[in-house]
Amino acid sequence: MSGVTFDEVTKRFGDTTAVENMSLEVADGEFMVLLGPSGCGKSTALRMIAGLEEVSDGMLSIGNRVVNNIPPRERDIAMVFQSYALYPHMSVRKNIESPLVANRANRLPAGERSERIDEAAEVLGLTDYLDRKPGELSGGQRQRVALARAIVRRPEVFLMDEPLSNLDAKLRTQTRLELVELHRRLRTTFVYVTHDQVEAMTMADRIAIINDGHVQQVGRPQEVYDRPANLFVARFIGSPPMNTISGTVGTSGTGGNVATEAGVVAVAELSGSRAGDEVVLGVRPEYLKPRDPSKDDPGAGGLRARVENIEMLGHERHLLTRVGNEVMVARLDPALPPPSIGDEVVLEADAANVYLFDPSTTERLGSGTSTPTATVVADG
Numbered sequence: 260m261s262g263v264t265f266d267e268v269t270k271r272f273g274d275t276t277a278v279e280n281m282s283l284e285v286a287d288g289e290f291m292v293l294l295g296p297s298g299c300g301k302s303t304a305l306r307m308i309a310g311l312e313e314v315s316d317g318m319l320s321i322g323n324r325v326v327n328n329i330p331p332r333e334r335d336i337a338m339v340f341q342s343y344a345l346y347p348h349m350s351v352r353k354n355i356e357s358p359l360v361a362n363r364a365n366r367l368p369a370g371e372r373s374e375r376i377d378e379a380a381e382v383l384g385l386t387d388y389l390d391r392k393p394g395e396l397s398g399g400q401r402q403r404v405a406l407a408r409a410i411v412r413r414p415e416v417f418l419m420d421e422p423l424s425n426l427d428a429k430l431r432t433q434t435r436l437e438l439v440e441l442h443r444r445l446r447t448t449f450v451y452v453t454h455d456q457v458e459a460m461t462m463a464d465r466i467a468i469i470n471d472g473h474v475q476q477v478g479r480p481q482e483v484y485d486r487p488a489n490l491f492v493a494r495f496i497g498s499p500p501m502n503t504i505s506g507t508v509g510t511s512g513t514g515g516n517v518a519t520e521a522g523v524v525a526v527a528e529l530s531g532s533r534a535g536d537e538v539v540l541g542v543r544p545e546y547l548k549p550r551d552p553s554k555d556d557p558g559a560g561g562l563r564a565r566v567e568n569i570e571m572l573g574h575e576r577h578l579l580t581r582v583g584n585e586v587m588v589a590r591l592d593p594a595l596p597p598p599s600i601g602d603e604v605v606l607e608a609d610a611a612n613v614y615l616f617d618p619s620t621t622e623r624l625g626s627g628t629s630t631p632t633a634t635v636v637a638d639g
């Protein structure tokens with residue numbers, strides 16, 4: 260087994276730079292998810308590992324070997340795509356076997372091939388389907404055949420490009436669990452590409468968040484959620500996304516406030532900013548609570564908001580509000596009586612869970628700022 264290292268890797272297609280100066284170390288045996296919006300360069304990064312795209316600049320290694328000039332078939336990788344492209348006329352068994360017989364010159368003996376097929380089928384729950392044709396399987400089963408076909412080779416690195424996108428929601432959730440379990444059993448390095456932050460959060464050991472060809476942050480799921488490096492990560496991870504509004508820092512030192520067009524918000528820690536600084540204030544929906552302003556004492560802080568819509572999801576309620584020029588969402592306990600559409604409310608932010616960002620660099624200000632201590636996990 261081995262890890263994968265991008266060392267300042269750039270990929271250009273003519274005038275388009277798909278991946279720029281990417282440095283990323285995927286550890287041996289790690290489940291790394293490359294997460295980002297469509298067109299950010301995820302597939303290109305994965306295809307460079309596979310050898311399907313040439314590296315324009317920088318160095319790409321699998322294990323200790325620089326692979327820039329190594330052809331795909333000499334790289335010990337297996338790749339699974341969104342469209343699983345099975346051979347329709349061949350049985351499941353033959354499909355799974357296909358990579359083992361592709362190279363006539365160094366085929367495994369039939370006995371060993373058969374052992375490997377049985378093992379892969381067992382791991383993926385396909386034992387009873389080996390004699391069927393792909394057309395006689397459900398979408399989820401077909402995707403599992405594609406996975407079995409990948410693992411039968413016992414590669415050093417698995418590459419997966421949005422492999423669950425064609426499955427319906429229920430099957431996607433189930434297959435997510437199966438992939439995590441598969442990784443736990445195989446302990447092989449996985450590099451998994453998705454635009455779906457829920458997939459990334461639920462499966463990854465670590466997530467590399469990519470935007471516009473650049474790595475924004477690399478960290479464990481809870482880490483990137485609690486301590487986003489910048490506004491892009493803050494808004495991309497979490498659903499509904501983090502609310503943001505511009506403001507000016509009112510007091511310096513630890514503890515203070517930020518004045519916005521819709522009111523003043525108390526902030527537990529202002530490290531990294533000073534009185535008078537322009538900032539972008541961020542609060543996740545779970546840390547915003549609506550208050551009835553008619554019962555207010557006039558000095559109390561909060562954001563004046565108007566309720567525009569209420570979405571009931573069963574386990575939670577989303578309050579969609581207008582705050583100045585922004586739309587802000589509060590996530591509410593469905594057991595509590597909600598305000599009504601059209602109501603004027605004050606949104607109170609939990610001071611310990613307010614984030615501040617530099618509006619020019621978009622970087623998050625402060626170090627431990629806003630990280631709920633209970634969820635911080637030590638590195639390593």
Ligand SMILES: Nc1ncnc2c1ncn2[C@@H]1O[C@H](COP(=O)(O)OP(=O)(O)O)[C@@H](O)[C@H]1O
Pocket residue numbers: 272275276277295296297298299300301302303304
């Ligand atoms: N073969 C290609 N030729 C030209 N441009 C490409 C090619 N492949 C990808 N690109 C461009 O590179 C960028 C990144 O694409 P891609 O890696 O497919 O993004 P993602 O997988 O994150 O959606 C996009 O702007 C895309 O149009």
Ligand SMILES: [Mg+2]
Pocket residue numbers: 298301302303420
């Ligand atoms: Mg893609």
